[in-house]
Every structure is written in structure tokens, then in C-alpha cells.
Amino acid sequence: MLRLIVPLAAVAIFFxxxxxxxxxxxxxxxxxxxxxxxxxxxxxxxxxxxxxWPIVSxxxxxxxxxxxxxxxxxxxxxxxAFYSLLWGFSGSLMHDLFTDAHLRDRERLIKSYExxxxxxxxxxxxxxxxxxxxxxxxxxQWLTLRPKGRLMAIGTLVSFKVFSLGMGGGIK
Amino acid sequence: xxxxxxxxxxxLLLSQTAMVAALAALRPKSNIYVTIVLVALVTSxxxxxxxxxxxxxxxxxxxxxxxxxxxxxxxxxxxxxxTLPDRSVTLRLLVELxxxxxxxxxxxxxxxxxxxxxxxGSRLTQLADGQFIAIDxxxxxxxxxxxxxxxxxxxxxxxxxxxxxxx
Numbered sequence: 221m222l223r224l225i226v227p228l229a230a231v232a233i234f235f236x237x238x239x240x241x242x243x244x245x246x247x248x249x250x251x252x253x254x255x256x257x258x259x260x261x262x263x264x265x266x267x268x269x270x271x272x273w274p275i276v277s278x279x280x281x282x283x284x285x286x287x288x289x290x291x292x293x294x295x296x297x298x299x300x301a302f303y304s305l306l307w308g309f310s311g312s313l314m315h316d317l318f319t320d321a322h323l324r325d326r327e328r329l330i331k332s333y334e335x336x337x338x339x340x341x342x343x344x345x346x347x348x349x350x351x352x353x354x355x356x357x358x359x360x361q362w363l364t365l366r367p368k369g370r371l372m373a374i375g376t377l378v379s380f381k382v383f384s385l386g387m388g389g390g391i392k
Numbered sequence: 393x394x395x396x397x398x399x400x401x402x403x404l405l406l407s408q409t410a411m412v413a414a415l416a417a418l419r420p421k422s423n424i425y426v427t428i429v430l431v432a433l434v435t436s437x438x439x440x441x442x443x444x445x446x447x448x449x450x451x452x453x454x455x456x457x458x459x460x461x462x463x464x465x466x467x468x469x470x471x472x473x474x475t476l477p478d479r480s481v482t483l484r485l486l487v488e489l490x491x492x493x494x495x496x497x498x499x500x501x502x503x504x505x506x507x508x509x510x511x512x513g514s515r516l517t518q519l520a521d522g523q524f525i526a527i528d529x530x531x532x533x534x535x536x537x538x539x540x541x542x543x544x545x546x547x548x549x550x551x552x553x554x555x556x557x558x559x
Contacts, residue, residue: 221454242553278447279455281397286458289465296472306549309481313515315550317525317533318543326516326531333508338499340508346482347499355486364496365489372483373490379477380487383424384416388477389484389506 223283226268227291230261234295238302251299258295265291309342400446400459404439405466408432412470424474432467439463481511 237257242250265287275281305311316323316332323329333341347363350356355369365373380388411431416424440460443451451459477483488505489495497505516533519525524539535543549555 221457239553242555246554275393277455278393278397279452279458281394282451282455282458282462285397285401286461286465289462289469293465293468293472296469300472300475302549302553304475304479305546306553306555309511310479310515311546311549313512314519314524314539314543315546317535317539318547324533324535326513326527326533329516329533330509330512333512340503342481342508342511343485343499343503346485350482350485356489362496362498363489363502364494365486369486370490370495373486376477376483376487377490379474382413383474383477384413384420385424385474385478386420387484388479388487389481389511 223269223273223287224290226265227287227294230265230291231294231298234258234261235298238298242302250302254295254299254302258292258299261295262288262292396447401462401466403446404463405470408435408463408467408470411435424478425471428467428471428474432464432470436460436463 234254234257238250238254241247241253247253266284269284269287273280273283275284313329316329323332335341335344337344339347347356347358350369351358351363354366355372357364357366376388379385408428408431412424412428415427415431416422419427440456443449443456443459446459484506485502488502489497492501492505516525516527519539520527522538523536524542526534526536528534
């Protein structure tokens, strides 16, 4: 069980690197850095564990696998918390309610998201990212799914069915 | 040996996924995240004693504990995976485009199918159900103690990471 200390150390390093990157360098897509750090730390953990606990039995193999999966899970949890709680829609909503007493009214809150332009605050953030990422094409008037966008949408629809999620998107 | 470990891990993941999917189908109104956590925890003792079935021999106690940790970690990955289709606004936008004729929509049509009003309305209801806020008949929103704690957490986290502009 001693070998589980290695992923604990790696997770601490992951947080420190991620925090430093986002706080001081403000990258446009922090997830690219999160992915890079997570992968490098997985390689490092594998190296350290194999050095001290070489694989000679199924127990050792499961020890390594448990360490790597727990490390990846902890990194993913931080990553997901960052995006859903601090950066995402739910976190923003709660942030608005907490910091601006004027918005503690359903209609005023909705109006603040609807804005005055063609796109509301939600679409204005996401549509350009989808176009830039190659998921959606636009000719200025129409948004059309590109092949990789279709693949992702079909995968999402399958998940809706398999796990009885309704229509997803945070709507119950 | 490594292929046996990979096979055992695949069996653990598939069995958890199948159980969660079956329970979600039987009780569609239940909370899928609670289901995932319960399935992972309740089946852990079974996994602890399944070593002979998976490997044809008994593992040491430490080996069996590692087996259970792998099982729990896989449950954690399933939990994270479900948040994508269930919560992601971006994926829902792609789904709306997929369901549209010729897989295309104008921005006003997209906003009409998945409106900010319905999104916020639903999230506010979920926050009220979770005791984070209270909503009165006139639409006034009041932060409950849990909502104040969550608001402080989000605001503090944003300050920690110096996030000034988010979604």
C-alpha cells in the first residue's frame, strides 16, 4: 500500500502546475495544459513505481494499475471541478447570485444572460469555440455540424439512451 | 499476466456500467450519480472475493485491496463520464444540431430549441431542490446557507486562479 504515496505526490504536483499555469499565464485553453501535466505525471509515476516495486506478480500489476487510475481520477476530478464549478455555467450562475444582489431575481438573471445581441451569453461563448475546434461550420447564417461534431453528437445521444438521461445539457 | 489484469479491469468496468444502466432504466427519475456511487460501493465486497474467479487463484490481501481500488477508480471514471452528456451545454448544442433537418440551424433557431431561459430555469430549480437557494412566487431568489457556502467556494476559487471571465 506504500506505493499509493507516489500518486498522492503526483496529484499535488498536478495541482501546483495547473494553478501556476492558469493564475500566471492565463492560457486560452487550460485543458491542453491539464492534459499535458496529467500524461507526464502518469509516465513519471509509472517509472517510480516500477523502480521500487517491479512487476513480478498480479498483485504488483494491480498495485501499479490502482496507483495510475487513482492518480488520473484525482487529476480528472480537479480538472472537472475547475471547468464545471469555476469556469462553467453552474459556477457562473452561483457566482452571479453570490456577488450581485441585483441579480437575485429570476427575470433579471435571465435577462443578464440573454443580453441584447443575436447570441445570448451562453451561445456567444460556445459557438465560436465549436467553430474554431472544427465541430461546427458556419457561413455566417447557418451552423452546420461537421463530421467530428456529428460523431460526438451521436455518441452523446447513445449515452442519453443507455443511461436514461433524458435530453442532457443540465435540463431535468 | 498483464493481459489477465487488463481483462479483469475490463470486466469490472463493463459490469459496473451495465448495472448502472439497468438501474437507471428501472428508475429513470433517480439520481444517476447516487446510483453510480452506490453500485461501486455495494459491489466492492463482491470484487474483493472475486479474485479466484478472475485469476483462477487467490490473491494476497494487498492484491485484493488493489483490485477493489481499481474497481472504485473505474466507478469514479464512470461518474465523470456521465457528467459530460448529462451536464454539458456544449454537447447539448451539438445534439440539437444533429437532430435538426440537414444537421443545421441558424443561431436564433438554436437558441429557440435550447433557450437560455429554459437552461437557467432548470438550473435554478435544481439549485432550489438541492437547498442552495429559495425561489418565492414572484421569482425572488434567496441564498440559503448551503448556497452562501457554494458561492464563497466559487468566488474564492476564481480569485485563487484569477479567473475574471467565464461562461
